[in-house]
Amino acid sequence: MAQEALFRAQQIISPEVHDDSSVTFRLFAPNAESVQITGDFLPTVKMETPMGQMDGPGKADLVKDENGVWVYKSGVLKPELYNYSFIIDGFTTTDPNNPFLIRDVASATNIFIIGGGHADLFEVQDVAHGTVARRWYDSPGLGMDRRITIYTPPGYENSNEKFPVLYLLHGAGGDEEAWINLGRTSQIMDNLIAAGKAKPMIIAMPNGNVIQDAAPGEGSTGFYKPQFMVPKTMDGTYEANFMDIIKFVESNYRVIPDKAHRAIAGLSMGGYHTMHISRYYPNTFDYVGLFSAAIMPREDATGKVYSNIDETLQTQMDNGYKLYWIGIGKTDFLYDANKEFREKLDGMGMKYDYVETEGGHTWRNWRVYLSQVAPLLFK
Structure with missing residues (x-):
């Protein structure tokens, strides 16, 4: 069973953008006590920064399935380039299944694009x-x-x-x-x-x-x-x-x-x-x-x-x-x-x-x- 779960983990798709522009995020972490996602597609919260109080990305909980894979599905998202990270037992990290990242100052976060509208400008077109x-x-x-x-x-x-x-x-x-x-x-x-x-x-x-x-x-x-x-x-x-x-x-x-x-x-x-x-x-x-x-x-x-x-x-x-x-x-x-x-x-x-x-x-x-x-x- 352990090998089966490990094999399934290698096939994880995250993020998975659906036809209706909702997105499913997945993380294989069978021993984690809690997993959250934070990103600019979630409702903003107030946070303290070196520049004073500013809006920051919110958080949402993932749910663990029977294979040790944590899952979160967003609502329908508007066209945009979004960034996100996972929080595993309080530790913020990137999504190991998504190789696409950006660095802002010293923080690296994953990105994905919901196409359409102005976001089409952000994609590589033919x-x-x-x-x-x-x-x-x-x-x-x-x-x-x-x-x-x-x-x-x-x-x-x-x-x-x-x-x-x-x-x-x-x-x-x-x-x-x-x-x-x-x-x-x-x-x-x-x-x-x-x-x-x-x-x-x-x-x-x-x-x-x-x-x-x-x-x-x-x-x-x-x-x-x-x-x-x-x-x-x-x-x-x-x-x-x-x-x-x-x-x-x-x-x-x-x-x-x-x-x-x-x-x-x-x-x-x-x-x-x-x-x-x-x-x-x-x-x-x-x-x-x-x-x-x-x-x-x-x-x-x-x-x-x-x-x-x-x-x-x-x-x-x-x-x-x-x-x-x-x-x-x-x-x-x-x-x-x-x-x-x-x-x-x-x-x-x-x-x-x-x-x-x-x-x-x-x-x-x-x-x-x-x-x-x-x-x-x-x-």
């Missing part, structure tokens, strides 16, 4: 595909070679065409892997471009942590546990030296090197960097996107970049731009900061597009924001 490369560039301002992820659109290698560039920035705890892995950037862009909804463009996804040359495990400091915040993350150093990145891209790729063909956008800390880079270099970008952005610097952030904020915003406005886009979730912990920033822009007469969505500070929103903003670029 369309022309772009290329994703990890490159190294010299940053004289930071005194090191650094790693950057570059997406080039379908057909780039076989053409002589020049392309516009979107600089896409990650949040705190992220790195140059975040947008391509968690954000599904290449899938979103391949599908939008194939549908004629977005212009073919190059997307540069740099590492915003200035003390790192690359993501943990990919750079010269080897393997170490990623941290949510690292030194010098939001002290102005990154913003002040951002032209090193633009210089590399414009020297190594076929681009149109002018304001009308440059865009910059970012989430959370990357939205903070986007806001300050775009006004510190106020005649550089015609398209700006703030996704759940942190806004104003802390009192101890005294870098030159953070002086004359109102004056440089005014200069940015006077120079003209084609899109200044702000998106935030209704329960995002940065909602009030974004409201205050919009009031500042309103007082200046600085025009912007504003999108308010359900939910909070999550990749679920940021993937959607990218899919909404990309079609607006370079028109």
Whole structure:
């Protein structure tokens, strides 16, 4: 019987997505006392984080069958990319039957997709595909070679065409892997471009942590546990030296090197960097996107970049731009900061597009924001 149960365990399918978009999860753990599942498809709960109280994924109990397999079946789920983990006798772990995972800061979770609607953008479709490369560039301002992820659109290698560039920035705890892995950037862009909804463009996804040359495990400091915040993350150093990145891209790729063909956008800390880079270099970008952005610097952030904020915003406005886009979730912990920033822009007469969505500070929103903003670029 033990061998029979073991054999059956090897045939476990988890997660199993049903035709009605419900999902069954299974885990072989005959000696466990309790098994729960936690994931963003479950009702949210309040949880304490380094950023204060935020919405977090709920939990549900699995039930053990006669073969020692624990089972949970969800209700019908809406189209989305979801993540989840198991909790076995209080220990949180991944699903051994699902090899598909993402890393967010130091946490690895399994993923699955319920197709349809906007979630079709997150799947690999039978369309022309772009290329994703990890490159190294010299940053004289930071005194090191650094790693950057570059997406080039379908057909780039076989053409002589020049392309516009979107600089896409990650949040705190992220790195140059975040947008391509968690954000599904290449899938979103391949599908939008194939549908004629977005212009073919190059997307540069740099590492915003200035003390790192690359993501943990990919750079010269080897393997170490990623941290949510690292030194010098939001002290102005990154913003002040951002032209090193633009210089590399414009020297190594076929681009149109002018304001009308440059865009910059970012989430959370990357939205903070986007806001300050775009006004510190106020005649550089015609398209700006703030996704759940942190806004104003802390009192101890005294870098030159953070002086004359109102004056440089005014200069940015006077120079003209084609899109200044702000998106935030209704329960995002940065909602009030974004409201205050919009009031500042309103007082200046600085025009912007504003999108308010359900939910909070999550990749679920940021993937959607990218899919909404990309079609607006370079028109």
